[in-house]
Amino acid sequence: MTTADKSMGLALRAVRTLAESDLLDRVGLRKQVEKALYNGTRDGFRVAGAAGRTFAAAQKLGRPARQKKTKPRELFDVTPDEDQQMLVEVTKQFAAEAVRPVAQEADHHSETPKELLEQAAELGVTILGVPESLGGVVAERSAVTSVLIAEALAHGDIGIAVSILAPGAVPTALGLWGDAEQQAKYLPAFTEDNAPAAALAIVEPRPLFNPLKLDTTAKKDGTGFVLNGVKSMVPRAKDDELFIVAAELDGSGPALFLVESKTEGVFTEPEPAMGLRAAETGRLILENVKVPALALLGGGDLAVYEECIHRSRIAWCALATGAAQAALDYLIPYVNTREAFGEPISHRQSVAFMISDIGIETDAMRLLTYRAASRADMGRTFAREAALARRLCADKGMKIGSDSVQLLGGHGYIKEHPAERWYRDLRAVGVMEGALLV
Structure with a gap:
């Protein structure tokens, strides 16, 4: 626990103790103290986004790098080829020997052990969508390969599988739809030994959520955009250094935006759920977050x-x-x-x-x-x-x-x-x- 956490805890404890006494009624301050207690409890666990790293382009790309498309087959046949079979067998073994034994503990503590995340990163499962020319491990784009690996990991535990696979959604999206400048700035970090935690944030905390009708907004502001809204059920929210956020773009429809966690106005807070507890889900809060034009992914299409x-x-x-x-x-x-x-x-x-x-x-x-x-x-x-x-x-x-x-x-x-x-x-x-x- 950090010094700030301890100080916050002591402050809230002191206010609660004061609230339980009759002194407040005698001096007429009960309403003010109860309001302070409410605000402290509500906002006390909200923290600024992870400090993260500085993403910068190490090289310039003349054009976006893309993985080759899989060659079409005349018949419906998803029998794994040799490379896929090898990946699946390794992943199955990892799920059985490393994931399944710690699943109950991870669920209980609402956190996947960091050692397990590091071991999973060594398998390369989070960079399947990174083009080979930018340090990826797979030459051809393959959703089937990703499906086979996700299925194998979930055989060990779904919550841990989400925790492991969630960061891979961001480089996959950049590989599919990112332009040359976005790829050059963000993708190299995901091929490093200390790859960043990242997440694709779409869900919002409201009933009957429809991903095509978003409350999170993105409004043009000069050459960039200003984002406001709340995202729910974001895996490893407090550790994520980069988000892809879905937001309604000036009333023209939903679009995807790259948001770095250290940007001013980005906050996270815990959001424990009924399931997926090992994924350590949280809320992402965006308050007047200013992002450059470069943040818009796929041209807002x-x-x-x-x-x-x-x-x-x-x-x-x-x-x-x-x-x-x-x-x-x-x-x-x-x-x-x-x-x-x-x-x-x-x-x-x-x-x-x-x-x-x-x-x-x-x-x-x-x-x-x-x-x-x-x-x-x-x-x-x-x-x-x-x-x-x-x-x-x-x-x-x-x-x-x-x-x-x-x-x-x-x-x-x-x-x-x-x-x-x-x-x-x-x-x-x-x-x-x-x-x-x-």
């Missing part, structure tokens, strides 16, 4: 923003599929060994049917997700496929989480088994927007 939403939803479907598969892999041996009335509970028709449904729906979720990702790679329209995958994964993922708790009975309700965590995490798929990108 609505088609770019819509593609961003579709690609994000595919990423969340991949996480849902990975967690659903993890539940199935956990439930089958459980129902085969758990006995009731002298026989395994899997002999009960109702149990067997529930397990079968989970297997069927998991495969359906996987195929729809792969189909959407493969169409994105081939340069074909994929909005419909992304929407279908999102609808199925949101509905069936939530049901699989609920059925997992049900099949484990009393064990499903306690933290000794991971079912209750899957239940909480899988519910996020239907409400999250942004944060991830393929």
